[in-house]
Amino acid sequence: MSLSPYVTIIRPANAVVSGITAVIAYLIASGTNPLSAFLLFFIVTVICGAGNVLNDYFDREIDKINRPGRPIPSGAVTPGSAAVWAGILFILGILASLATNLWCLAIAVFNSLLLIAYAAKLKKMPLFGNLSVAYLSGSVFLFGGVLVGPESFTVTLPLFAITFFGTLAREILKAAEDIEGDAAGGATTLPMILGVQKSGYLAVILILCAVAASVLPYSRWGAVYLVLIAVIDLFILYAAAKSVRCKTPAELIAARSTSLIKYGMFAALFLFLAMELWHGIIAAFL
Ligand SMILES: CC(C)=CCC/C(C)=C/CC/C(C)=C/CC/C(C)=C/COC[C@H](O)COP(=O)(O)O
Numbered sequence: 001m002s003l004s005p006y007v008t009i010i011r012p013a014n015a016v017v018s019g020i021t022a023v024i025a026y027l028i029a030s031g032t033n034p035l036s037a038f039l040l041f042f043i044v045t046v047i048c049g050a051g052n053v054l055n056d057y058f059d060r061e062i063d064k065i066n067r068p069g070r071p072i073p074s075g076a077v078t079p080g081s082a083a084v085w086a087g088i089l090f091i092l093g094i095l096a097s098l099a100t101n102l103w104c105l106a107i108a109v110f111n112s113l114l115l116i117a118y119a120a121k122l123k124k125m126p127l128f129g130n131l132s133v134a135y136l137s138g139s140v141f142l143f144g145g146v147l148v149g150p151e152s153f154t155v156t157l158p159l160f161a162i163t164f165f166g167t168l169a170r171e172i173l174k175a176a177e178d179i180e181g182d183a184a185g186g187a188t189t190l191p192m193i194l195g196v197q198k199s200g201y202l203a204v205i206l207i208l209c210a211v212a213a214s215v216l217p218y219s220r221w222g223a224v225y226l227v228l229i230a231v232i233d234l235f236i237l238y239a240a241a242k243s244v245r246c247k248t249p250a251e252l253i254a255a256r257s258t259s260l261i262k263y264g265m266f267a268a269l270f271l272f273l274a275m276e277l278w279h280g281i282i283a284a285f286l
């Protein structure tokens with residue numbers, strides 16, 4: 001038995017970035033305990049991984065068309081073992097959350113239930129699926145913040161808003177790319193109702209909301225942040241704007257809007273970390 005498809009099915013890069021994001025949120029909320037930071041990293045990586053595995057389990061028919069190389073459609077992992085693997089990961093994540101606080105435990109349980117509902121039902125409903133993934137991605141900032149305390153977590157609220165709107169825009173574009181396979185799998189997604197081009201316009205509007213929210217951390221990090229985030233905002237806007245010229249899923253895939261937006265999101269995440277470390281260094285010298 002080869003283990004590697006069981007790692008691939010977790011989408012390790014995506015799960016580890018989620019875990020690192022929780023640690024960034026913890027630092028921004030002024031968390032200082034390395035053990036708590038590691039616990040956050042572990043819980044978010046494992047629960048995100050569980051969501052990814054369960055997603056592939058429920059998408060096994062759709063992915064024969066949309067993502068034939070994934071571990072289940074390629075035959076590397078059986079659907080039954082994927083379901084068991086997802087269950088083990090969810091249980092591990094929730095058990096580890098018992099060592100945090102009640103707020104974190106509540107978010108971990110709620111998010112796990114939402115990930116199950118998303119994979120089983122919400123993904124096939126227009127907008128609800130996209131809203132769920134947008135909330136889940138943003139909630140990583142709330143999760144890291146609330147471990148420090150309910151009063152410190154308000155600092156991470158602007159980051160929740162930026163991530164929510166940015167992810168919602170990208171998820172709508174991803175659904176527009178996947179129209180063919182999703183329709184074959186019986187889903188009704190928002191881009192099937194709106195069409196590819198209108199989905200592109202909606203994504204641009206949502207990115208503008210993310211851009212507006214991205215100004216909020218100026219009060220914490222100052223002018224250097226504002227200049228650097230403006231460059232990233234322009235790049236993400238450019239990436240989203242490329243989608244409004246596309247009329248078919250194939251044209252949208254060729255435009256690479258969703259990949260470019262993802263690079264921009266990672267750059268924003270890196271900037272948040274860099275600004276917080278810089279903020280910490282300045283505070284230590286004053
Ligand atoms: C306008 C502006 C500055 C937007 C930036 C928005 C932002 C900071 C987004 C951060 C998104 C993020 C990395 C959230 C952490 C949780 C996470 C990794 C969620 C799931 O991964 C998303 C990933 O893009 C999925 O990729 P794919 O498998 O290709 O769909």
Ligand SMILES: CC(C)=CCC/C(C)=C/CC/C(C)=C/CC/C(C)=C/COP(=O)(O)OP(=O)(O)O
Nearest residue numbers: 018047048051052055108111136137139140143
């Ligand atoms: C804060 C805590 C405890 C957990 C957060 C868990 C996280 C980070 C969730 C982020 C969103 C995420 C990665 C959800 C997993 C489900 C998933 C893979 C959604 C996207 O799947 P599809 O819509 O099928 O798209 P694909 O085409 O990529 O499969």
Ligand SMILES: [Mg+2]
Nearest residue numbers: 055056059063
């Ligand atoms: Mg899927």
